[in-house]
Amino acid sequence: MMKKVVTFGEVLLRLSTNIGERLSRAGQINMHYGGAEANVAMSLALFGHEVHFVSKVPNNVLGMAAENHLKSYGVHTDYLVRGGDRLGTYYVETGVGPRSAQVTYDRKYSSVSLLESAELDWDQIFKDAALFHVTGITAALSPNMREVVLYSLQKAKEHGVAISFDFNYRAKLWSQQEAAAAIHLFLPYVDICSCGELDAIYLLGIERAPEALSPDEKLAYYYQKLTDLYPNIQYISSTFRGVVSASTNTLQGNFYKDGILYQSKVYQVDNIVDRVGGGDAFAAGLLHGILTGMAPDELISFATAASVLKHTVYGDCNIFTANEILSFANNTPGKIIR
Numbered sequence: 607m608m609k610k611v612v613t614f615g616e617v618l619l620r621l622s623t624n625i626g627e628r629l630s631r632a633g634q635i636n637m638h639y640g641g642a643e644a645n646v647a648m649s650l651a652l653f654g655h656e657v658h659f660v661s662k663v664p665n666n667v668l669g670m671a672a673e674n675h676l677k678s679y680g681v682h683t684d685y686l687v688r689g690g691d692r693l694g695t696y697y698v699e700t701g702v703g704p705r706s707a708q709v710t711y712d713r714k715y716s717s718v719s720l721l722e723s724a725e726l727d728w729d730q731i732f733k734d735a736a737l738f739h740v741t742g743i744t745a746a747l748s749p750n751m752r753e754v755v756l757y758s759l760q761k762a763k764e765h766g767v768a769i770s771f772d773f774n775y776r777a778k779l780w781s782q783q784e785a786a787a788a789i790h791l792f793l794p795y796v797d798i799c800s801c802g803e804l805d806a807i808y809l810l811g812i813e814r815a816p817e818a819l820s821p822d823e824k825l826a827y828y829y830q831k832l833t834d835l836y837p838n839i840q841y842i843s844s845t846f847r848g849v850v851s852a853s854t855n856t857l858q859g860n861f862y863k864d865g866i867l868y869q870s871k872v873y874q875v876d877n878i879v880d881r882v883g884g885g886d887a888f889a890a891g892l893l894h895g896i897l898t899g900m901a902p903d904e905l906i907s908f909a910t911a912a913s914v915l916k917h918t919v920y921g922d923c924n925i926f927t928a929n930e931i932l933s934f935a936n937n938t939p940g941k942i943i944r
Contacts, residue, residue, distance in 0.1 A: 609736035609897050611650050612685075612767070614660040614758055615643025615744040616718045617672045620882070620922060622698040629699040629710065639675040640922020641694070642741045642774055645883045649890030649912070651680035653928045655897065660731060660758075662687040662718040669693055669717070679923065687725050690717025694747075698882060701852030707881065711778055719747040723757045732765040737897060739889070741772040745788050746779035752788045759795040772800035772889055775809060782808050793836045798896065800889055802844045803828055810835070821846065822867060829862040843892050843906075845885070845913065846872075853878050855917070859888060859910030861902055868902040870910035878917045887916035887924035894928065911935035 618641040623632045644659060651657040659681050663669035665688040672693060673683050694713030701707035713719070732738065738758070745755040762769050771792055775785055786809045793799070806812045806828040813831075815824040829842045841863050848856035855878060859870040891912030895905030912931045916924040926934075 608653075608655045610656045610658070610734050611647070611737045611739065611893070611897070612658050612660060612731055612735050612762075613643040613647040613650075613739045614755070615641055615740060616694050616713065616716065616747065617641045617644045617659070617661055617663060617676065618694045618696055618713065618922075619668060619672070620696055620698060623700050625700050625702050627700075629697055629708070635697075636920075638921040639672050640883060642743050642772070642886050643739060644676060644681075645886035645922050645924070646739055646890045646893070647681045648676065648679035648923045649887060650894060652925070653890070653894045655894070656682070658682040658685050658731065658735075660685045660726065662689060662721045662725070664688070664690050664693055664717045666693075685726065685731050687721065689725075690720050692716045694718065703851050703853055706852055709778070713747065716747070718744075719751055721751065721754055723754050728758060728761040729765070732762050732767050735762070735765065735767045737770060737893060738762040738767045739770040739772070739893065741774040742785060742789065743774045743776055743779065745792070746776060746785065752791075755788075756791055759792055763795050768797045769795050770798040770800075770889075770893055771796040772885075773802070773805045773809065774800070774885070775805060785809055786811070794838060796836070796839055798841045798843075798893070799832070799839050800843050800885075800892075801829075801832065806832060822869065825860055826862065826867045829867065830865065833865075841892075841896060843888075843909070845888055845910070852881075855881070857884075857910060857914055859892075859906045859913070861892065861906040861909070863902055866902070868906045870906045873910065873914045875914055875917045880920045881917055883922040883924060884913045884916045886922070888913035890924065891931065907935050908932065 620638045621635045647657045647659045694716035697710040699708040745752045815827040844860045846858040858872045861868045891909030
């Protein structure tokens with residue numbers, strides 16, 4: 607039985623260059639809509655869950671287009687507030703070969719960054735919900751949004767809703783000190799956490815693991831320290847990404863539960879079409895696995911396969927169904943499905 611899921615964040619307009627073009631010289635750009643929590647919402651809706659996206663968009667054609675994009679994937683927008691003047695925007699200069707992609711944000715004073723908790727009926731939002739997902743990106747938008755995120759976590763916990771929090775640290779949005787202060791307030795409410803090794807060191811202040819440990823052992827060390835600090839956290843996840851070039855990466859998923867680290871196989875992803883949203887695809891796959899009771903090995907295999915597939919399509923959102931991801935995870939990559 608599929609569950610009611612609530613995600614809270616900013617839906618964004620993304621403007622991207624064509625491969626081989628610099629943003630400063632581009633004569634045309636491509637439009638997509640996305641955003642971390644919106645991407646997770648769309649994936650989970652494609653997997654068959656009843657997904658509600660909470661946000662605020664301007665009452666203009668861009669706000670309407672963003673809402674239509676969410677609806678086209680089956681996401682409910684009944685908790686979408688209209689108001690403010692701006693839809694957050696970001697620009698991507700597409701990377702290729704040895705040249706990395708570059709992101710430029712234009713989201714200051716966006717509609718959602720000015721959202722007040724009183725504009726939403728949180729009791730109605732969390733009624734009958736099984737899961738609430740939010741990321742550090744939303745909290746980074748403004749000091750006000752940190753308060754709104756904290757309030758939303760408290761209300762979700764009042765309703766007995768499981769809470770998923772993805773650190774998703776973005777240095778262009780807030781400092782390590784600002785992020786650390788906020789995240790320490792959030793974590794006592796969190797059940798499912800996405801956190802990497804550098805997050806543990808620089809945002810949580812966990813002492814570095816002994817150098818003699820292998821990468822897997824180091825990650826398990828950090829996750830054990832995190833659960834010692836916050837015993838309420840039941841699941842922790844991350845990915846190991848190896849960057850050969852902007853066009854070729856390796857990817858392995860990690861899932862920590864009950865003191866045990868589970869890992870997927872290592873994928874080599876060649877000829878990357880679009881890496882943006884790969885982490886959100888992984889998060890959605892992981893949450894789907896938890897919601898549907900997958901065994902840990904199956905869960906991390908599914909979540910990593912979802913992320914790998916996202917690298918093969920344009921746009922922020924992963925546009926594959928659960929059956930397609932399972933089929934990919936269980937078959938040889940590149941094999942023709944007849």
